[in-house]
Amino acid sequence: MSNSSLKTHHGSIRWLLWCCFGTAIVLLLVATFDHVQPVALRQTGAEAQAYPAERVFDRFLQLVADGALLTPTGWKAAEQLSYKSSEFSNEEPIVLMRVAPINANEKLLKDDQVEVDAYWSDDVGSIDSAFRYRPPNIRVVVTVYRFHLLFTSTHPGINENEHKTQEAAAVRQWNLEGPFKRWATLEKTIIYLTEKSGQTSDPETVANIKKAIATLKRINTPRGNACAC
Numbered sequence: 001m002s003n004s005s006l007k008t009h010h011g012s013i014r015w016l017l018w019c020c021f022g023t024a025i026v027l028l029l030v031a032t033f034d035h036v037q038p039v040a041l042r043q044t045g046a047e048a049q050a051y052p053a054e055r056v057f058d059r060f061l062q063l064v065a066d067g068a069l070l071t072p073t074g075w076k077a078a079e080q081l082s083y084k085s086s087e088f089s090n091e092e093p094i095v096l097m098r099v100a101p102i103n104a105n106e107k108l109l110k111d112d113q114v115e116v117d118a119y120w121s122d123d124v125g126s127i128d129s130a131f132r133y134r135p136p137n138i139r140v141v142v143t144v145y146r147f148h149l150l151f152t153s154t155h156p157g158i159n160e161n162e163h164k165t166q167e168a169a170a171v172r173q174w175n176l177e178g179p180f181k182r183w184a185t186l187e188k189t190i191i192y193l194t195e196k197s198g199q200t201s202d203p204e205t206v207a208n209i210k211k212a213i214a215t216l217k218r219i220n221t222p223r224g225n226a227c228a229c
Helices: 003-050 053-065 072-079 186-197 203-220
Strands: 094-097 102-110 113-119 123-127 144-158 164-176 182-185
Touching (some): 053 113, 123 186, 182 186, 186 203
């Protein structure tokens, strides 16, 4: 065998070995990617299942039922379930409902977005910033509110100047869009107004509160047992 034939033979073997080595590297990378990607997806799914959207929404509805949105402390608790901050204000009206809201249904929009409806009983008016009762403009038997939830790591925060910011959490979770209103049932509003009446000495404010409480008690009386007192 000539030297030129030997060199050609060795070159073919070397080229074949490099092809095999390259193929092995590609297969190894594909196998690694296929193994790692499902783990990441399963981890994201586990995060969502650990605290699902329905649980977050039910927690929010419970805060509304408890009258939490009437006070700054309760408002802050509700805001922890939101990815958009909104300031609490005593100037905002109290939006009244006869009974606590009910989770109606859940509609999946995307993997990380959900829309949820809630039945809000009948609209019975509001209480303004001066504690005066305002009847509803239009009588609605059942009000339906639609809430948007997002699976995100963004949540409200407070910077060093006490200004609200948008911060990123370490783990993604379901959060409500907001902003919220000062929703409350008649029962919780009566309790709230009674507490407020003992915190002021202004005659006009006290008179407004007493009149509002009397009106709400009359509205809250079962229709079959309503009295004219």
